[in-house]
Amino acid sequence: MLVKKHTPREPKLRNFGVAFLVGGLIGLLAEVISMILKNCFAFSTVEAGLIVALIVIGVASLFTALGFFDSWVSKCKCGLIIPTTGFAHSVSSSALEYKRDGLITGLGSNFFKLAGSVILYGIISAFLLVIVRLVIGG
């Protein structure tokens, strides 16, 4: 009871607003960059999507390495976790954190520590859904 009473209350409404704004801005920026790539440089939609994803990953990884992305993530939470920035941040932050344990036993074996669950459950669910679609004959 005492612990519950003294735990600071999370400002849920503010978190909601911040996540909406930050997530929305990332979506907006990605759309702007992909429009520029498509209209000015004549890239196809697929190529533009890949370039945008690489830019987002590059910026998120660089900011993580420079040390200020962690505090952004703890402030904006889902606004930065749900876009591809979250994936890049989890990979590069675990790479940086475990680097001192060695290149193989540290960096190598902990590289996908946080992002592994996304890849695992993504592939498993995609595989099962394809099987389901085969069985129901879609």
Next chain:
Amino acid sequence: MNYLMAFLFAGALCAFAEVILDNTKLTPGHITSLYTVMGAFLSFLGCYDKLIAKFGAGATVLISNFGHSLYSSAWQGYLEDGFLGIFSNMLCKSSGVITGAIVIAFLVSIIFKPKN
């Protein structure tokens, strides 16, 4: 108009994730996995292509797009090469994101020192 749609869609999904994070005991890891599975499921229902057509990069920049690209390339592989195609084609579209994340994160972690 496209920009407004991208902003609203990406913002709405992030805000929805924030509601889940604040009101349950799930961690960010749970939520990103959940969104990936949800993306694969929406793709299974045939919705995700329509979402991308409507919201553009607002839909492709989210982690749920990863599930969509896994499912759609696995299905594409089945149509082209049969059952083995599911295995050989699964990572086809998402290869760019995974390889990009590996290469960039590796370079960055080699160059920079961790800050505590």
